[in-house]
Amino acid sequence: MRGLDYRWLEALDHVISYGGFEPAANSLCITQSAVSQRIKQLEKLAAKPVLIRGSPPIATPTGQQLLGLYRRVMLLESEVLPDIVGINDNERVTVSLATNADSLATWLLPALSPLMDQQLIELDLLVDNELLTLDKLKSGEAIAAISSEPKSLASCQSDFLGYMEYICVCSPEFYQRFFSDGLEKTSICRAPAVVFDKFDPLHAEFLQYHFDAPPDSWRSHLVRSSEAFITMAKLGVSYASVPTLMAAKDIENGSLINMCPGKSLHRPLYWQRFNAESGILRRVSETCIQYARQALIQKK
Incomplete structure (x- = not known):
């Protein structure tokens, strides 16, 4: 200009x-x-x-x-x-990244921690639904975005990170209260769930795919925190669709159970960035892509 x-x-x-x-x-x-x-x-x-x-x-x-x-x-x-x-x-370098809450709660910070130590990076993390994070890159608010959209913007490139696997979890007490007679469409629609916001279709997709339950047939709380999903499930006030990466330890120690073993949903994630990257920006992208490909499922 x-x-x-x-x-x-x-x-x-x-x-x-x-x-x-x-x-x-x-x-x-x-x-x-x-x-x-x-x-x-x-x-x-x-x-x-x-x-x-x-x-x-x-x-x-x-x-x-x-x-x-x-x-x-x-x-x-x-x-x-x-x-x-x-x-x-x-001199501090501020790096603005648009991320979904589940990536932030699982693999993103461990991926970036070495660069924060070595380069004195100051992060500006813009958290939104993975369906909407690409808007932050498009508007210029972020220099990279973790998105479920595979197609890149003009002057940008898209790198496949892997699949985030989601399972349905709840506390043992919650399971006995709502599913003692079996886990099926009627009981799962009667039990309260928790979803991120009204724009997040993940839980609806899970129930539609595995139980043929339409979106308006089940109850839910709106809570914009991935960590709170786990907390609410452990408290026995709801069940939740959460990343396997987040729930694994709680399932192992018995505070949570996988409600429907063998049933899961896989959400693809992509690293969207500008083509003209160099220096620390390129290192941020390369580090995150490499780490994510080790943490996430590469084939369904």
Whole structure:
């Protein structure tokens, strides 16, 4: 974009990151009026609003794209400039990744931990349904996304990670309460389940495939936490479709049981990223892809 001043983008980034114009001004060591002026200049150039003024301010779609551009440029600078002007060991690199909650709860953090130690990475993890994480890459909010979508965006590439296997679990007491007469369509629709949100079709797919139970025939709690699924199941207040990776230890020690052995669902996952990767961005992608392919099922 011709005429773009990166100080304007820096101001936008700080307003969003710090939650307002005054804290952004303090972090940049300039006046609040100067921050407002930079945002106005950016909006004049874009001919569109870049912020929804509120508490906190929210980036518009145009603002999100500009933030994505700015953050990718900052990452590239952090890779190139040390070789030119000398390495600053105290410089932190922020890496924004869009991930589904189940990957975050199982394999993603162990995959990234060596790079966090070696490169002083600061993670910005954007957690959403794996059907929606690709939107974060498209908007520029993330530099990579874990998605169930195999097709890559323009100027991006898609790498197959593996299949996340899901099973239905509950506590032994819950099983006796609801399934003492057998596990079948009527009993499983009567028992309370837990799902991530209204956009998550995984549990519905499981019941439809294995028990021919339509989506509107069973009860559920909405809880946006993978770890809470396990907790609720162990407390005996619901059953849940969870990754085998999460439930294995609790099944082994008897606090949870696999409600229907032999019945599972496999969700494919892909690592979506920009083609023009180098340095730490490439290492992040390569490390995560390699780790995921060891942790996830490669063939159904």
